[in-house]
Amino acid sequence: MxxxxxxxxxxxxxxxxxxxxxxxxxxxxxxxxxxxxxxxxxxxxxxxxxxxxxxxxxxxxxxxxxxxxxxxxxxxxxxxxxxxxxxxxAQEAAVLEACAQADRFGIIALSERAIPRHLKRIEALGCIDRLVAELPLRDVSAADSGRDPEVYRHVLALGEELRDRGAGAIVLGCAGMAQLAARLQDDLGVPVIDPVAxxxxxxxxxxxxxx
Incomplete structure (x- = not known):
């Protein structure tokens, strides 16, 4: 296969x-x-x-x-x-998995300008009412989103905000963030979904x- x-x-x-x-x-x-x-x-x-x-x-x-x-x-x-x-x-899979794991979910986006197109897709999937919020990073590159320690600190802060607002699962909104999932899940104590996996x-x- x-x-x-x-x-x-x-x-x-x-x-x-x-x-x-x-x-x-x-x-x-x-x-x-x-x-x-x-x-x-x-x-x-x-x-x-x-x-x-x-x-x-x-x-x-x-x-x-x-x-x-x-x-x-x-x-x-x-x-x-x-x-x-x-x-x-990747987005479709991550959103569907988030909805299977939690009543409500949040997304950490790569940049603010990506959010409107993401929301259109989430609405088409019928999951928009389950979304707590999608919060953006400061327009970093896809590569830096998964490798820069300063970016991770921002990712963690956004994850904490989403969790505290009621998100039972956090979706990483970029394939470049894939390697952050396990660490972020340990730090947040809620499921973190890598869109690639x-x-x-x-x-x-x-x-x-x-x-």
Whole structure:
């Protein structure tokens, strides 16, 4: 079995972090990046520009399932029109997992400008009433979001605020934050959902594979 995992940005560090996050789920994940993509998917234009290349790459690939490893789920709906295999988005998977684990959840976003597009997706999933809030970092890069100690302090503060406002689960709103999940969960005492691992679990479930 082969699951192709595409990081829509060009960051090598983020791509390596995605592979590390999926490794405990098994060897079936092949993680690649869009070499000509931006270093971070920041803007609505980045999301729109990524959609067609991602759909084309997925349509031309030989795999049993696919993951779009970006919290904005660029090209997810388009890709699903091109192939019959399961295509899973990181935001979709993380939000669904959060709703399964808690009555209410919160999200830590990479930047404030990402929040409106995230909210549209959450509303489409029928989960907007379960969202306590989505709170942003200070527009850091996807790579720095998972590696910079100062960024972690900000992530922790946002997580504490969401927890104290009633979030029973915290979703990390960027694939670059994947490696923070275990540490943050220990510090907060509530479930913290890495969107990459959530996408891995969801695609395996849709492929009916025990993980």
């Amino acid at each position: 082969r699951v192709l995992v595409i990081n829509p940005n060009s960051s090598v560090a983020v791509t390596e972090g995605i592979a590390e996050a999926l490794a405990p789920l098994g060897p079936q994940f092949e993680v690649v990046r869009q070499e000509d993509g931006p270093e971070t998917i920041r803007t609505d234009d980045h999301v729109a520009e990524a959609a067609e290349p991602l759909a084309v790459r997925i349509a031309g690939a030989q795999a049993d399932g696919f993951i779009i490893a970006c919290f904005s789920d660029p090209g997810l709906d388009l890709a699903r029109t091109r192939v019959s295999q399961p295509v899973v988005g 959530a996408a891995g679990r969801l695609v395996l479930a849709r492929l009916d594979v025990s993980s």
